[in-house]
Amino acid sequence: MRFVPPRVHGVLDYLFAGLFIVAPFWFGFVSRVAQLSSFAFGGAILLLSLLTRYPLGVLRVIPFPVHGGIELVSSVALIALPWLGRFGDTPVARNFFVATGVILFGLWLTTDYKAAEQDQAGAWRRGLHGRA
Structure with missing residues (x-):
């Protein structure tokens, strides 16, 4: 059931970050809380993506499974946010x-x-100590 590879996930992460950053303008959010929440989430997913150890990560300090855990919690938070943020x-x-x-x-x-x-791990075993 888990068929989305890390590279594709990374592309979707960056697209998602961009969507959240432009959404308040694009969709005309009238709520200031919704606007700020969208900007904050967009920035957070961008930062998470840049720091994740996957093909499109830059600093690669956060293991990809940890990234997944953060996304699971974030998905629930996004669903609840309209009511929590009034x-x-x-x-x-x-x-x-x-x-x-x-x-x-x-x-x-x-x-x-x-x-x-x-x-x-495979790259390390093959002696390719650069980015995978």
Whole structure:
């Protein structure tokens, strides 16, 4: 069931970060909390992606399975955020956060989080000490 490889996951992470950063403008969020939450989540996923040990990571300090755990918690938080942030009565922002939370949960369910670690271990065994 886990068929999304690390490289594809990385591309989706960066696209997701960009989506959250532009969403308040693109969708016209009227709630200030929704706007700030979207910017914060976009920045957080960008930072997480840059720091993750997978093909599109830059510093590669966070193991990919840990990245997955953070995404699982984030997916639940995104779904709950409209009500926790008191913008559940604004349909556009509410639907955006719930939909992206569901999509992120689906990505978590289908990503092979062990593949990046296995690729890295294989590279070390082959003597390729650079980035995998």
